Amino acid sequence: MPRFAANLSLMYTEVPFLDRFEAAEQDGFTAVEFLFPYAWAPQDLAQRLQAHGLQQVLLNAPPGGADRASMATAWDRGERGTACLPGREAEFRAGVQEALLYAQALQCPRIHVMAGLAPQGVSPEVLLATYVANLRWAAQQAAKAGCAVLIEPINPRDMPGYYLQRQDHAHAVVQAVAEPALKVQMDLYHCQIVEGDVATKLRHYLPTGAVAHIQMAGVPERQEPDAGELHFPYLLDLIDSLGYTGWVGCEYRPRLGAQPGATRTGLGWMAAYRSAAHR
Template sequence: MLQFAANLSWMYAELPFDDRFEAAARDGFTAVEILSPYAWPATELAARLKAHGLSLVLLNAPPGGSDAAGIDSAWASGQKGTACLPGREAEFRAGFAVALQYAQALSCPRIHVMAGVVPGGVDRETVQPTYIANLGHAAAQAAGAGVEILIEPINTRDIPRFFLNRQDHAHEIIREVGAANLKVQMDLYHCQVVEGDVAMKLRKYIPTGHVGHIQVAGSPGRNEPDVGELNYSYLFSVLEELNYTGWIGGEYKPLRGDQAGATSAGLGWLKSR
């Protein structure tokens, strides 16, 4: 049976953040993702999760900075990670240490490390050694805590010059780093935008055991999974056929925007499962 998690940074955006936990639980979710939890004390988040019977199954490492103010500033300025950026290794390690502290405090088993944007005039080959080294450090630090590190191919329409875009490249990185707790976060929306042929990508990569998490959204608008060109009913059946046992996160913008009850009203895709 497939397991679904609500991404509280994208879903239930019509509600104040503190109210999204209750709303997700009311809609039947038992697990959630949070893009950036660092604006709230971990103890406060832990209490909200416990109060509503929710598990946190994924959080992101900071896009930059290493304290709440610095991380917030990095998001506001559009930073998308520092893992591939030469000269910012100390910042990456400090930020990752904060992420690992939150993961342990919140019993979260996965941290997504965003690769970052390749600087203008620089090619991917030049920055890849920095990316490899930073991922090796993060995986080693997380291994002792029983935490997985995830890397996610993201399309360059949404984030121009993002370092990691394709599934095959992500799996090459996994092999090069060689850490058992480093896996791919396979977002089917990004996969469709960049590569298409999503069902065959699932059939190729799920059996490797190197896909640690899946996220879904409709394409091309990144709305509910049942809006757009992807046939998620079929893709979910493929995942069942492949005996995928990980979580599937809903990381999408509800089509009804900030209307009251917008997210709940768009959960037909989930209720039909």
């Protein structure tokens, strides 16, 4: 059966961030992921994980910034990654090194490195060459730390201008980089919006071993996976049948928002799926 990780950046927003670890444990999660941890000291996050018996399975490298303070605010400034951006290689490397420090402190085996928004006036060849070179360096550094670097196609409706949008592009980049520590993060929400045919994509890519993490959300609202145009019981059964043993991140926004108990109220889908799988 697929193993679910709570995304603490999008879920449990009804409570302060550091209280979300306890909330996830109370709802039966044994693993968590989040986006950018750089506003909190790594030792504080590690203490929360240990106190609540949780495994950190994914975190994002900073989307920009040259030091921890600027990394913590980069997303709010509109930064969406630097991996494909020529001229920002030093900033990219600083971000990866900071992410690896957090990954080691949290015993997290995967970091997602964002590509960035493709700048106007730069040729596709230069963007690709910059992206490949940066990812090769990052994968080599991550391998030394026993960690994997992940790249994720993101749909242009939610993130206009994002460089990496398609599954085939991501897998071609992985092949071009040719480093074992570089893998793909396959978000079924983004995949459906950009390409559709999600089940066929799963059948094609999961057997390659290049997909190291899966995420899901209902489409198109990015809410619980029990509504919308994707039938997740079918897709989760398919993922299981294909031998995928990694985590499935619940990267969705509860439909009740930040109301008290909103996340827990929306978790009926998980109990229903687990119950049906055991029949």
